[in-house]
Amino acid sequence: MTRSPFVEFRNVVKRFGERTILDGVDLTVFKGEITTIIGKSGAGKSVLLKHIIGLLKPDSGEILFEGRPLRSMSKAEWKQLKRKVSYMFQQNALFDSMNVFDNVALPLRERTRMPAEEIRKKVMARIEQFELSEVTDKFPSQISGGMQKRVALARxxxxxxxIILFDEPTTGLDPLRKNTVLSMIAHHQREIGFTAVMVSHDIPDVFLISNRVAIIEDKRIPFQGTPVELEQSDDPLVQQFIRGQESLADELTGLLTRPDLEQKIRQELTRIGRFQKxxxxVLFVIDDxxxxxxxxxxxxxxxxxxxxGNLLKGHLGTTGMSARFSQNEILTVLPHTDLSRAQHxxxxLAGRMKDAETFQAKTYPRICLEFYIKAGIAQANSGASLESLIEQARSNLRTIAHLECTTGRRVSKS
Amino acid sequence: MKKYTMETAVGVFVFIGLLCVVYLTVKLGKMEIIGGNFYVIYAKFDNVSGLKPDSSVEIAGVEIGRVGDIKLDVNSEMAVVSLKIKKDIPVQEDAIASVKTSGLIGDKYISITPGGSEELLKPGDTITDTESTLDIEDLIRQFVHGKV
Amino acid sequence: MKKQALPLALFRYLGRSFISFVGELGAIAIFFFYGFVNIFSYPFQPRKIMQQVYFIGAKSIMIVALVGLFTGMVLGLQGYYTLVKFGSEGMLGAAVALSLLRELGPVLTALMVIGRAGSSMAAEIGIMRISEQIDALDTMDIDPIRFLISPRIGASIISFPLLTSLFDVIGILGGYLTGCLLLRINSGIYFNRIYDSVVMKDVTSGYWKSLAFAIIVSTICSYQGYFTHLRPGGFGARGVSLATTSAVVISCVLVLAADYVLTSLLL
Known part of the structure; x- marks a missing residue:
């Protein structure tokens, strides 16, 4: 397949009243590929998509379809072009007063002069392809969300x-269905060979099926390229997007991010020299x-x-700070604390852990797995570096809590 | 199956609705379904006060037609009333048309008293022998002044 | 310039609301004409119009008949007690028929249909708007107004006069029930009075009204639903509920106002 640009945005600007949504967007979509646009909610992803199908028109800049600017097209040409584009809405936008068959048949009935029998054949072929034969006579509200998605795709x-535009096809689905929808899109894309433009949050799953990825941020597109290029990029913005999911996990544990804590430690280190404080x-390691x-x-x-994380937060109040240091490590800073007080x-903390539900065997009725939480302490002295501190803490690791299954329900202190 | 019940319901609705329309327009509104079943003659009156288009025209209390339009003949300063008479009812040349009132304060209508002439009025002819509206006020005044 | 005198601010407020009012009126007019013209654009949509006739007309038969019956019965009672004071209870038929044909038939039918079909018209279109179904039509290159609004306007124009006639006939029967069966007026007099006093103009003026109401109700209700998303202060389900409420309120008020204007024009 030759890589000819199918849709091109050149310096597109879009404003809604006072608000600028797109400010000089350049984007290239190649024929026969899946291009994914990622970005924060409200960054203008859907707006971008709606420009392609003409639901919105740019305030300035140019949108080219197969090299020809939309602006200079006649009405008839535009109509012709619009027939080649399909749009899949986030909430499917199925017509809830029509059954599945009528939903799928609608564009053919309204847009073409096809005889009814031919429409029937064509619709049934699609319905069978998407395994919807059993629900042909059902209404959208009577079938499951995944089926609705399939109906929307069939339509x-x-x-x-x-070219098909997908507006967040996986939002609001459970992880299992998410993957089903993505693989469905990928599968049919390969089979039929349409060009796809997709707006999604679903990092990183969506990278697996995309040929190209574009990041929309701050009203422009700072990055577009293949998923591999994306992964290799050391642009902090790009990295932020790739790591999007992990940072969400940290939000949930109520911990700081690692860069924030490192910053804090460096600050404290410089203070030692100045104030003799x-x-x-403390480095906590969850084994296994x-x-x-x-x-x-x-x-x-x-x-x-x-x-x-919660225990630490509750115990430290506002004085200390904790961050997820790596997958299974949490690093805590105790200001104004020397070694013995840290020990104390x-x-x-170990005492409190005993009572926590997480460390009771009954919490895991099916499989009980013994695990240990270890902790190591290091006191900062003048001249110490961040790396040496952590090294020191890691060498001092001792078990502070332990889930035992045989004796059950007890967290022992070593 | 469902589709057919909907079609039936629409059919029943339209049928009932049209039935009502026909009843209202034909029976109540007296729409002439076929235009040609009456002929028009004219009558000149001094005074047709209270007479309305569509008032009835009667012979011996039997309705034989309706009043068409009422105009003023500027030359003679008389009212010209067109009467739509049913085709099969003959009106003699010397018939008398009079404006009457049903009851004391009821609707005005036109009563035709048949004449004895052999000659019948043709469509477009005019009845010249007429009696105008009886003015009750006038009547009372005359009564008071003892002229009756 | 920064701090305007109070009267000036008042005038500005007045001016602004007037301009937006006129703008809205124009938008509704364009909306109606576009929808109306597209009833006749090829290919026709008889199936969709029939569905809407079913929804607006056929399903309203019962409620219209019921309201018509009771209206006629009440007219029979009230008319009797008024007319009997003048000794002219024989005029009851005329009183009942004329008030039904000229006034109550078209107006009450319109109000009933607003409540039954108009509100759900606004809600249905409003939900289609917020669930992006209207946008979906747009992306499929299907004209949403032609697809959604034209059949509703067409079906209203068909259904309203039919429902109104039904209302009138049943109302006259209702008057007969109370007047003749209950209050013992001679039924021959009742009906003959109707035949004598009703003229074609009474019937046609009723139809003109019901046609005007059909246009008002279908246009206002669809318009409110169609532009749910542009409504300030309400999005999503709240927007739809606001749209439905104002569809009902505005069309009721407009029906009564138009009734006055039409009465004075048609008399």
Whole structure:
């Protein structure tokens, strides 16, 4: 397949009243590829998509279709072109007063002069292709969300469009269905060979089926390229998007981000020299978190981290700070604390952990997995660096809490 | 199956509705379904006060037609009333048309008293022998002044 | 310039509301004409019009008949007690028939249909708007006004006069029930009075009114639903509920106002 640009945005600007939504957007969509646009909600992804089908018109700039500007097209040409485009809405936008068959048949009935029998054949072919034969006579509200998606896709495809625009096709679906929808799109795209433009939050799953990715941020598109290029990019903005999911997990555990904490430690380190004040860091390591994730489940693993984070937060109040240091490590800073006080703090914490639900065997009725939480303390002295502190803490690791299954329900202190 | 019940319902609705329309327009509104079943003659009156288009025209109390339009003949300063008479009712040349009132304060109508002539009025002819509206006020005044 | 005198601000407020009012009126007029013209654009949509006739007309038969019956019965009672004071209870038929044909038939039918079909028209179109179904039509290159609004206007124009006639006939029967069966007026006099006093103009003026109401109700209700998303202060379900409410209120008020104007024109 030759890489000819199918749709091109050149310096497109769009304003709604006072608000500028798009400010100089350049975007290229190649024929026969899946192009995904990612960005924060409200960044103008849907607006961008609606420009392609002419639901919105740019205030300035140019949109080219197969090299020809939309602006200079006659009405008849534009109508011709519009027939080649299908749009799949976020909430499917199925007509709830029509049954599945009529929904799929609608574009053919209204737009073409096809005889009824031919329409029937064509619609039934699509319906069978999407395994909807059993619900042909049902109304959209009577079928499941996944089926509705399939109906919407069948309706989008029934006119044999050359380009389909997907507005967040996976939003609001559970992870299992998400993947089903994505693989459905990918599968049919390969089979039929349409060009697809997709707006999605679903990082990183969506990268797997995309040929190109464009990031929309701050009213422009700072990055567009293949998913591999995206992954390799060291642009902080791009990295932020890739790591989007992890940062969400940190929000849930109520912890700071690692860069924030590192910044804080560096600050504290410079203070030691000036004010002769010391502080300690504690590194918590949850042993075998990977293992728990595999055997017990993602949520259970997440809960353990969350529980530890909450305990720390409750115990430290506003003075200390904790951050997720890596997948299974949490780093805590205790300002104005020397080694012995830090020791004391740790013992206190271990006492509290005993009562936490997370460390009771009954919380995991199906599979009980023994796990340990270890902690290491390091006191900062003048001249110490961030790296040496962590190194020191890691070498001091001791078990502070332990879930035992055999004796059950007890968290022992070592 | 469902589709057919809807079609039936629409059919029943339209049928009932049209039935009512026909009743209202033909029976109540007296719409002439076929235009040609009456002929028009004219009558000149001094005074037709109270007479309205569509008032009835009667012979011996039987309705034989309706009043068409009422105009003023500027030359003679008389009212010219067109009468739509049913085709099969003959009106003699010397018939007398009079404006009458049903009851004391009821509707005005035109009563035709048949004449004895052999000659019948043709469509477009005019009845010249007429009696105008009886003015009750006038009548009372005359009564008071003892002229009656 | 910054701080305007109070009267000036008042005038500005007045001016602004007047301009937006006129603008809205124009938008509704364009909306109606576009929808009306598209009833006749090829290919015709008889099936959709029939569906709407079913919804607006056929399903309203019962309620219109019921309201018509009671209206006629009340007219029979009230008319009797008024007329009997003048000793002219024989005029009851005329009183009932004329008030039904000229006034109550068209108006009450319109009000009933607003409540039954107009509100759900606004709600249905409003939901189609907020669930992007109207946008979906647009992307499929299907004219949403032609597809959604024209059949409703067409069906209203068909249904309203039919429903009004039904109302009139049943109302006259209702008057007969109370007048003749209950209050013992001679039924021959009742009906003959009707035949004598009703003229074609009474019937046609009723039809003109019901046609005007059909246009008002279908246009206002669809318009409110269609532009739900542009309504300030309400989005989503709240917007639809506001649209439905104002569709009912505005069309009721307009029906009564138009009734006055038409009466004075047609008399």
């Amino acid at each position: 989008a495809l029934v006119t044999d469009p050359s 010391t502080f300690s860091v 978190l990977e293992h728990i994730r595999e055997k017990v489940g993602f949520i259970a693993a997440q809960r353990i981290v969350q529980c530890l 703090f740790l013992e206190d």
